[in-house]
Amino acid sequence: MIGAVVEHIIAACDGASKGNPGPAGWGWVIADGRGEPDRWEAGPLGTATNNVAELTALERLLGAVDPGVALEVRMDSQYAMKAVTTWLPGWKRKGWKTAAGKPVANQELVVRIDELLAGRSVEFRYVPAHQVGGDRLNDFADRAASQAALTQQAAGSGAGSAAPPAAPDTVRKSAPARAARSAAAGSGGAAGGASGTRAQSGAPRTLKAKYPGRCRCGRSYAAGEPITKNTDGWGHPDCR
Known part of the structure; x- marks a missing residue:
């Protein structure tokens, strides 16, 4: 006890x-x-x-x-x-x-x-x-x-x-900074341009959740939070 x-x-x-x-x-x-x-x-x-x-x-x-x-x-x-x-x-x-x-x-x-x-x-x-x-x-x-x-x-x-360990929601808070660094590193080269094209053409559809739910990672998402489609249903974009 x-x-x-x-x-x-x-x-x-x-x-x-x-x-x-x-x-x-x-x-x-x-x-x-x-x-x-x-x-x-x-x-x-x-x-x-x-x-x-x-x-x-x-x-x-x-x-x-x-x-x-x-x-x-x-x-x-x-x-x-x-x-x-x-x-x-x-x-x-x-x-x-x-x-x-x-x-x-x-x-x-x-x-x-x-x-x-x-x-x-x-x-x-x-x-x-x-x-x-x-x-x-x-x-x-x-x-x-x-x-x-x-x-x-x-x-x-x-x-x-x-x-x-830290959960996906915690990791996701640093995603904008990572994206900014990647864009700055690849903005002047051919590799950076190709990467940008693939990201635009292959980006998953993201929308705001109408109702609360639970992602495949086991964590919940709230109404209004960005979600995207994955093989198990809808969930956090980073868990796709």
């Missing part, structure tokens, strides 16, 4: 699925006294959906924290948060049936989370995913889950693992 000597823990959890369903993983992270990522854990799920990965991440976090310590959980999954805070009481009253009378999806995970929540102080906080200057804990948990989905290997601070 974690957190036996503190009065309040701030944490985040996230799940990732590369294909939905596809190779999936979960991750959670606990903040230190300054609110920075400190202790963390991530693990593989084989082939699973985003929703299963998100719920598993929450279950693993709750199972790792001392139930006697107040906990704040930051999540970017509306589904997972509403499942355990809004819909769960109604599902239980209806014998684990939805309003439409159908069996509740991922019931085993939801039941386990309900058991872990019993008698403890847990505050859920929704944080939008992948925002510039967004929540550092959520970003860390997202990267940990994504790495576990890709590698299908467990990792964490307890195992001495290095922090998960």
Whole structure:
């Protein structure tokens, strides 16, 4: 168990699925006294959906924290948060049936989370995913889950693992600078002109997303964010 000597823990959890369903993983992270990522854990799920990965991440976090310590959980999954805070009481009253009378999806995970929540102080906080200057804990948990989905290997601070690598969204912030350097280096030569022609003729069609979604890399994109078509659907231009 974690957190036996503190009065309040701030944490985040996230799940990732590369294909939905596809190779999936979960991750959670606990903040230190300054609110920075400190202790963390991530693990593989084989082939699973985003929703299963998100719920598993929450279950693993709750199972790792001392139930006697107040906990704040930051999540970017509306589904997972509403499942355990809004819909769960109604599902239980209806014998684990939805309003439409159908069996509740991922019931085993939801039941386990309900058991872990019993008698403890847990505050859920929704944080939008992948925002510039967004929540550092959520970003860390997202990267940990994504790495576990890709590698299908467990990792964490307890195992001495290095922090998960920067995600595509972080790398993409430096793309304009790279493009400017490339243009400056090739502006006067034949190679630079040929490269420019290929880029113009072969550039993928990019448009602004009408609705939020999730890219093949496992990270979400927001409505209005640039996306492009890839072999698995729509996603970040850099992930094409």
